[in-house]
Amino acid sequence: MGVHLRTGNIFFAWLFFLSGCVTQQKLPYLQGQAYSTLSPVNIANARPDYQLQAGDVLSIRVQSVQPVLSDIFNVPSTQTMTAGDPSTLYLAGYPVDEAGTINLPTVGRVKVAGLSVKQAETLVQGKVGAYVRDANVLMKLLSFKITVLGEVRQPGRYFIYNPQATVLEGLGLAGDLTEFGNRENVKLIRQTPKGSQVILLDLTDAKLLQSPYYYLLPNDALYIEPLKARAVRGNASNLGIVFAGVSAIVLLLSFLDIK
Structure with a gap:
C-alpha cells in the first residue's frame, strides 16, 4: 500500500x-512567417504627436546674441536635469498649469496645452522674439515618464529621454518580462484629458509593430499579468x-x- x-x-x-x-511558443516576441535573413521587412507605423497637457514639465533654453536678456528665460538648474538627475525635474523646468499655460519671465503666460512640443517651441520663440533679438528657443519635454508593473524583472517608474520610445524599449528598461509574464495580454494604461484608456497588447504578434499603441506616450503604464503557470x-x-x-x-x- x-x-x-x-x-x-x-x-x-x-x-x-x-x-x-x-511552453516555448509563449515566449518569443513578434512571431511571424514574413521575416527573412535576406531582406528586411518594412512595416509602416507613424509615431503619434504628443499633445501637451496640464502637469507636463518643459525645459526651455533661449539662445541669442544678447545673452544678458536670453538668460532671463533659462532656469539655472536645467543643467542639472540634463546631466540625468530626474529629482530636479520641477525645479529645472516650466510646469504646465491646470489652465494649460506656462509662465515665462517678462512674456507672461503662454498657452501650450493641446500643442505638440514642436508647435509650442515655435510659439514660445515668437513670444520671446519680441523681447530678445535673434532668439533661438530649444524646448524639451522633461516629464516623459512611464511605469512598468507586474511580471518584469525590475518593476518601477522610468524616465524616458527618447521621444520615439516604444513598448519594447519600455519593457527593456524594466529588465524584460520574466518567464511567467503573459506576453499575449499586456495592459497599456494611457492617461488622456478625458480619462484613462486601457488597451491589450500581444507581444507575440508581429502586428504589434503596426499598432498605434506601439509608441509610448508620457505617463503611460504597462502592466504584465502573470501566467497561470x-x-x-x-x-x-x-x-x-x-x-x-x-x-x-x-x-x-x-x-x-x-x-
Whole structure:
C-alpha cells in the first residue's frame, strides 16, 4: 500500500510540475512567417504627436546674441536635469498649469496645452522674439515618464529621454518580462484629458509593430499579468511538502502495522 501511495504522490507531483512549465511558443516576441535573413521587412507605423497637457514639465533654453536678456528665460538648474538627475525635474523646468499655460519671465503666460512640443517651441520663440533679438528657443519635454508593473524583472517608474520610445524599449528598461509574464495580454494604461484608456497588447504578434499603441506616450503604464503557470509553480512546493508529510504518515502506519 505504501509503495502504491508513494508512486501516486510522485505521479501527481510530476503532473503539477508539467502544468507549471511555460511552453516555448509563449515566449518569443513578434512571431511571424514574413521575416527573412535576406531582406528586411518594412512595416509602416507613424509615431503619434504628443499633445501637451496640464502637469507636463518643459525645459526651455533661449539662445541669442544678447545673452544678458536670453538668460532671463533659462532656469539655472536645467543643467542639472540634463546631466540625468530626474529629482530636479520641477525645479529645472516650466510646469504646465491646470489652465494649460506656462509662465515665462517678462512674456507672461503662454498657452501650450493641446500643442505638440514642436508647435509650442515655435510659439514660445515668437513670444520671446519680441523681447530678445535673434532668439533661438530649444524646448524639451522633461516629464516623459512611464511605469512598468507586474511580471518584469525590475518593476518601477522610468524616465524616458527618447521621444520615439516604444513598448519594447519600455519593457527593456524594466529588465524584460520574466518567464511567467503573459506576453499575449499586456495592459497599456494611457492617461488622456478625458480619462484613462486601457488597451491589450500581444507581444507575440508581429502586428504589434503596426499598432498605434506601439509608441509610448508620457505617463503611460504597462502592466504584465502573470501566467497561470506561476501560481501552479508556487503551489507545487507546498504540495510537495504535503505529499512528503502524507508519505511519512503512511510509512509510520505501515511500520506500526508490521509490528
